[in-house]
Amino acid sequence: MSWRRWVKPEVYPLMIPIVGVLGLVATQLVRNISTNPDVRVTKENRAAGILENFKEGEKYAEHGLRKFVRGRTPQIMPSINDYFTREK
Structure with missing residues (x-):
């Protein structure tokens, strides 16, 4: 109710x-x-302090979506953009 x-x-x-x-x-x-390599939840991992784990950080930052989008044009609808921007 x-x-x-x-x-x-x-x-x-x-x-x-x-x-x-x-x-x-x-x-x-x-x-x-x-x-995330900078987030440590367990007590043992927190006791390790600051780690120089550049490979793990790069793996976290360069995730699959970023790799998929890299090299593509930043357009939502490229065919419509091409239609309105081409010279007549």
């Missing part, structure tokens, strides 16, 4: 992007905790 009081049908379109952003934030937090 109280759910209907606070969440009205007009709010549903706002909840969709909020839930999407929360999903992205959760994904980034899990990625940082699990694979």
Whole structure:
């Protein structure tokens, strides 16, 4: 009963992007905790201090999406851009 009081049908379109952003934030937090070389969760790893792990840091920074996008043109719709920018 109280759910209907606070969440009205007009709010549903706002909840969709909020839930999407929360999903992205959760994904980034899990990625940082699990694979970031600068984040140490266990006590043994924290006791190690500052490590010179350049290979691990480069592996973290050069992830798959960055490798996929590198070398591509930064356009959303290249065919439409070409259509409107070509000389007539």
